[in-house]
Amino acid sequence: KQEVTQIPAALSVPEGENLVLNCSFTDSAIYNLQWFRQDPGKGLTSLLLIQSSQREQTSGRLNASLDKSSGRSTLYIAASQPGDSATYLCAVRTASGGSYIPTFGRGTSLIVHP
Amino acid sequence: EPEVTQTPSHQVTQMGQEVILRCVPISNHLYFYWYRQILGQKVEFLVSFYNNEISEKSEIFDDQFSVERPDGSNFTLKIRSTKLEDSAMYFCASSDTQETQYFGPGTRLLVL
Numbered sequence: 001k002q003e004v005t006q007i008p009a010a011l012s013v014p015e016g017e018n019l020v021l022n023c024s025f026t027d028s029a030i031y032n033l034q035w036f037r038q039d040p041g042k043g044l045t046s047l048l049l050i051q052s053s054q055r056e057q058t059s060g061r062l063n064a065s066l067d068k069s070s071g072r073s074t075l076y077i078a079a080s081q082p083g084d085s086a087t088y089l090c091a092v093r094t095a096s097g098g099s100y101i102p103t104f105g106r107g108t109s110l111i112v113h114p
Numbered sequence: 115e116p117e118v119t120q121t122p123s124h125q126v127t128q129m130g131q132e133v134i135l136r137c138v139p140i141s142n143h144l145y146f147y148w149y150r151q152i153l154g155q156k157v158e159f160l161v162s163f164y165n166n167e168i169s170e171k172s173e174i175f176d177d178q179f180s181v182e183r184p185d186g187s188n189f190t191l192k193i194r195s196t197k198l199e200d201s202a203m204y205f206c207a208s209s210d211t212q213e214t215q216y217f218g219p220g221t222r223l224l225v226l
Contacts, residue, residue, distance in 0.1 A: 043218050044217040091157070101159050
């Protein structure tokens with residue numbers, strides 16, 4: 001059974017810092033991995049999707065990498081801003097017997113203070 | 115920009131009552147999903163729906179749950195006889211392929 005762990009659970013940084021959020025998974029037979037942000041009391045917003053054959057994806061100040069062999073993905077946020085404050089979730093879809101059910105981590109709660 | 119909408123935003127019900135949560139997916143999307151998030155817990159997959167039938171479901175999605183696409187725009191989740199532990203935020207999502215999913219804002223369900 002796929003297990004997804006996100007470290008750290010919480011992070012508080014001053015504006016302008018570059019950040020790395022970590023996601024690890026136990027079963028490397030993944031179909032894809034998706035990073036989301038969740039604002040308090042709101043739904044999830046997709047940030048980046050990495051296919052199992054890809055190593056990284058970039059969107060603006062965000063860069064996500066994937067290392068299947070070690071079971072890890074990182075989300076890099078450059079030049080953080082207060083508007084980046086949110087919970088960041090990692091979701092892994094495991095390719096197992098025709099099933100693609102996603103498994104989520106608990107998330108990293110990020111606060112960027114001015 | 116097209117978005118997934120959900121109604122109601124909040125629902126309070128008595129234990130044992132039936133509830134129907136409604137979702138309007140993005141119009142050209144073909145895959146539909148329900149997730150739940152118990153307060154302070156992980157987001158959990160419930161069910162996926164494609165071509166008018168369930169394509170996958172999790173262990174959580176037992177006989178108390180059902181989904182339906184009653185017309186060309188709505189996608190509903192019904193809980194037949196609610197339990198206290200069904201209290202959670204329920205998210206609907208849709209996608210045009212099995213790739214990036216777009217989530218709605220959620221319905222917060224409270225069972226008393």
